[in-house]
Amino acid sequence: MQSKIFDVTIIGSYYSILLPENVIRPFLDKNQKRVRVEATFEGKVLSFHGAIQKRNNRHYMMFGKRYQKELGVFPNDYFQLQFFEDKSKYGVEVPEELEEVFLTDQEALKIFETLTDGLKRGLIYAIARYKTSQTRIDKSLTLCENLKRGVTDPRQMLRSF
Secondary structure (H helix, E strand, C coil), X not given: CECCCEEEEEECCCCEEECCHHHHHHHHHCCCCEEXXXXXXXXXXXXXXXXXXXECCEEEEECCHHHHHHHCCCCCCEEEEEEEECCCCXXXXXXXXXXXXXXXXXXXXXXXXXCCHHHHHHHHHXXXXXXXXXXXXXXXXXXXXXXXXXXXXXXXXXXXX
16 A cells, blocks of 8 residues: 655654655555554655654644755755555565574574564664664663563663663
């Protein structure tokens, strides 16, 4: 499933995008609040996973400074979005390094699966932001060890002890 391409702009101080009801209704009808997004501006394309959020009977999506900088847009610029069905397991792309570590540590994977969906995504994002593959491997190993140790504080899960 995919939406048509539609124009948007960033509104408010929360860097939100107001989403047209006719575009998101098919996703909401299938209970899909997380989508894969392609944003386009002046020939640049940015792909990411996003959440459709409801506030005051309207639907929004966050479009933070990091995405604005990558795409080269400023508030008041109009750019295009297109939504696609999110078929990923966690609602975000999992770094290859983390997948490989989980393949070798089934005990840690079982514990990881018991976490809330938001915490899983947060940890995946945290590992994905590291630039080098070796650092992503090291942090994935640390995460697994901390999960098995019973560390429950998300701020501590990627720290070495």
